[in-house]
Amino acid sequence: MKVLVGLSGGVDSAVAAYLLKKQGYDVTCCFMRNWDSYANNDIAGNPTIFDDQCPQEQDYADAKKVADQLGLPLQRVDYIKEYWDDVFQTFLSEYKKGRTPNPDILCNKYIKFDKFYERAMDLGFDCVATGHYADTLTKNGFTYLTRSKDQNKDQTYFLCQVGAEKFAHTLFPLGKIEKPEVRRIAAELHLESVASKKDSTGICFIGERNFREFLSNYLPSQEGDIVDVDTGKVIARHMGVLYYTIGQRKGLNINHIKGPWFVVGKDVQKNILFVCHTSRRSWLHSDACLVKDINWLLPDQNEIPEHCTAKFRYRQKDQDIQIEPIDETSALVRYPQTVASVTVGQEAVFYDGMKCIGGGTIEQVYQDGVDLNEKIIQAGEVRS
Template identity: 35%
Template sequence: MAKKALIAMSGGVDSSVAAYLMKEAGYDCIGVTMKLYDNEDIGMEREKTCCSLSDIEDARSVCVKLGIPYYVFNFKDDFKEKVIDNFISCYQKGMTPNPCIECNRHLKFEHLYKRAKALHCDVIVTGHYAKVVQDEQGYHLLKGVDETKDQSYVLYSLTEEQLAHTCFPLGDYTKAEIRKIAEEQGFFNAHKHDSQDICFIPDGDYMAFIEKTTGKKSEPGDFVNQEGEIVGQHKGYYGYTIGQRKGLGISAPKPYYVTEICPEENKVILGSNEDLFKTDLIADDFNWIEELAEDEVVKARIRYHQAEKEATAKKNPDGTVAIHFLEPQRAITKGQAVVLYRDKHVVGGGTIKNTNL
């Protein structure tokens, strides 16, 4: 009897080819789209977001072509609680979150995983560019072969059980190869644009989104330099992020950069580019996929698609992880993820909690 696979489909080329590859591998496939929020009915354009009504029809069309069943699961309440509300809360705390990580953690590999089990599926499948491999030590998460598309950074939260029941069929392909497969199979979305930015804020205006969602206007406050002197007024602290230079509206002999955000005092600290470099951070909510030897030097990434840098990691008694970079890193930002790598293997990752060590 063929194994069953639940394919998470967004209507894009990646998930469409993932479904095709799993069917070719002999799996009994079911295509599903997670309805996460309303978009076209509140004026969002299809080209700037995902999970739109048109995207649902695109995914359904691919499933019809492949001859597999297709369903839409309503996860809007869960998405609001786990992703949107968390996103707003993080910004209000002076952090810069990565909602894609939370969506993967709570929606794709928790709620959708539970649905897959209820449907007696053996694996859950997504169009991520990453790999899962098994050896005598267990299951491992690896980078995809296409370094320019690798998405292992946003998947670090996967547990051993989830990895054992997850498949990333695109991990051994480049993006160009995936589009070619889509062309050969006659998929009309072979050259569909990838979704960009945060899916529920397609215009990138985080402050306007937070104000609209909470019904509260942001309060202006002070820009303060490294000496504690007021040098200007900000429009609302959660409209800024660490390392930001543009949009400050301050004239000064040397460029100012955002170096710290202080929500309790409603102030934003400014400094020079040199003030942005630090060697240490504390991460919490850490998920270990592989064991790490004491004083082992690994590579660490503190931002999606940023170059990895050599670092060491130490587990603290309270469950947090102290990470020390061998060279200072620019703009380490609270709320972002730090992910550790050993060659192509993901060792683990967590959320940056503090950098003022």
């Protein structure tokens, strides 16, 4: 069976490629180049907006060393414009609305399991493979996305928007092993370029830059008031309401009043950031949310369970929920025990035991049947 594996220049995809070869697959590697600062500046019409700090060329060199050591062919493909159009522009559009998008989910949806997947199929490959910590289970002719053995590294959250039909032609070689074993295999194979390489964290196109500084190149900062929602008083100034996320407690520069303080809401139109003191964290807790653009990873929507669990952010503990479908791609999700910092623009990902059964974008967050952000804005105004 012919497999095209995405080789990123990291240890996970390197070991994935090795395991596939060991298992007898006909393996070809492919490095995806998704971000180039200079090329993107040309697309943006501003060739001097910032310096190139994305380490993709080093990643390609590491991928090439791995492919050579494993005796596997390596292709290289550019998806710079596609990434710019489908991932980065969506990322910016969401931030302009005061929302908090997840670019990793967008990248999997539009690049790795769209452009890359279709390229593999067009070239006659039977499957694609990646170094994600995820697994699959085929039952009654349908392939489910399931959690990996390594629960600490499980990445099904980021795969929730991939078309369900594509998992039948996708291999996840790391699904049944844990990260320490991956490192051990890489060291045993003397893959020096990746064996001890630091895991990539954060957002690819930002790299080691300061997030706020990077974003200001595209969404200029506009200072405004930080308001204590419980008193309505202005207690500090922010650098731009778009740069903060719900639940954030660092980088608020509220040093003159004992904290900690938490971001609880935004008035994007008036450029006001609302915060609360640690003693009143109830402003962070919601009991329901509206989820739209749900991608169900089930053979039939009649299989949607009324009660299951969800993650409202990556690495969050599973939360017990009740799903009330509204239409094929929307649902009201209830969690009467309340959950902190459920954030508009982020992804709600649903699980039925080990199965990842879908995910969608959080559109509104409620507390006692009322839109929580509107409730916070009104409370802050009433008290001012």
